[in-house]
Amino acid sequence: MVGIGVALSGGGGPSVDVTRYAAAGDLSAATGAQASATPTERVIEASRDRDRLAVAQLIDPKVSGRMWTTVDLDLRATPTQDADVLGEVKAITRVGVTGERTGGYAQVVVRQDGQRTLAWVTQDYLADQKPTDPAKLPLSDQPCPDTSVEHGLTDAAVRLYRAVCHAFPQVTRYGGWDNHGEHSSGKALDIMTSDVALGNQIAAFLQAHASELDIFDVIWRQHIWTSERAGDGWRSMPNRGSATANHMDHVHSSVY
Template identity: 55%
Template sequence: MADHRHKRDTDARRKPRAAVIAGPLALLATASAVTIGMLASNPASPVVTADVSADISGVFQSREVASRSGSRISGDLLQKEFDRNQDRLAKQAAAERAAERAARVATQRAVEQADEKLWTTTVLNLWTDAGSSATQVGEIDAGKQVLVTGRDTAGRTEIVVDGQSRWVTAGYLSDEKPVAAAAGLSMAPCPDGSVESGLVSDAVYVYRSVCHAFPQITSYGGWDAHGEHSSGKAIDIMTSDKELGDAIAEFLKAHASELNLYDVIWWDQIWTPVRASEGWRSYGDHGSPTANHMDHVHVSTN
């Protein structure tokens, strides 16, 4: 028995890259060879040869058509999605333009129909609108009378300045002309604006002046339903510190004329401008430290 020895080819199972690339070409070459061979061995069989060639060609043509068809379908879908997005963007832009036109018309109408007049109580910034992206376009001084449109939003009030819509911080317009602050006094708003509720303008002037002259005072009594407070002409400046209360009382006395004061009561004593020559007079015992005004300076206006 013959001894056949074969050396193992370690690359037998590897397919060179060139072979991979040449595979389809080899298939075509093989097909061509088969065709030629069939023609040589059997020249009378052209139909068979044509069928084989047609089958091979059909495989590649089918793949190419399918590939092109897939690209065409994918492209059509992308085009349709692009068209839909463009349509949405166009509609959105049209809606935004319509909203802007409506806002301009509403503003113009508000400006034209404004007929209420109020007074500015402090210096106010002027804004182009009430939104957070508004631009500041100047200031308006305190004590100015302005037309108000009646529109309020986002903490701002719309007024008319030189025929144009402008917005100011809400809460600083008054029915009454504010009193101009004298030297040493103030009409600038205080941190606690609620104290002013129900007060007449003179009492507001007193409150703001004391608030700025004595910032250590953090508690006040404004309008309520008893005594001089029920008229809105009186405020209580809350302190039990005798030295501080004396300073506040003397401050009020010194500015009695500018503040249009009626009386000052402190530490069981009363002072009135009409009897200023008598100085402080006894207020009398009214039964408690609070009633005797020993924990607050009471002041009222005419």
């Protein structure tokens, strides 16, 4: 048996395989089927166009403003700490914001691989003004004005303290060695500030210089970043019951 195909002239619609009609000896039915397929196809295409427009409106929301990221941030599919991570946006990146905020997260629009992505980020790490690039702040190993902070610290922790105190002279209070947690090892430092923007800059500075300063972890505002899992970005921590325990009033960092 030979299959017969019929295509409309002008290329306005799809070709129709009429083998099943030819087998029944009814080519007129095949031609009629071809003709009737054209308006149906047009209706379907029109419906698809409307669907595409609706989807575009959903995934292309109006940007109400632009803000700067102060640290590397995970892009989350929904405003929850357990949401799927769609990617990462680097520190000192200007992103579009929609104005939607919920549960400590802000909705942003970023460009990834040439495509606009709608996602959620931790709102505390967005700033109106472009922050100083933490990687460009110099590292100093000179003694700080308050040498008492160095008591009981390891050599690496002393270098950490000196680097921070010279990069951020506005910070005047530190927590060094004491008999609890990581601090009892002499490897940890608390950098006391409740200023979110300043704390973000300090945290970003520590991330940028993690290799030079031999940093193990950074904890700030109930989030933790570790050099061993740097690719995971900032990870949420459980509520420990107080502002200090949740690191809302200081940036904590420790060295190897």
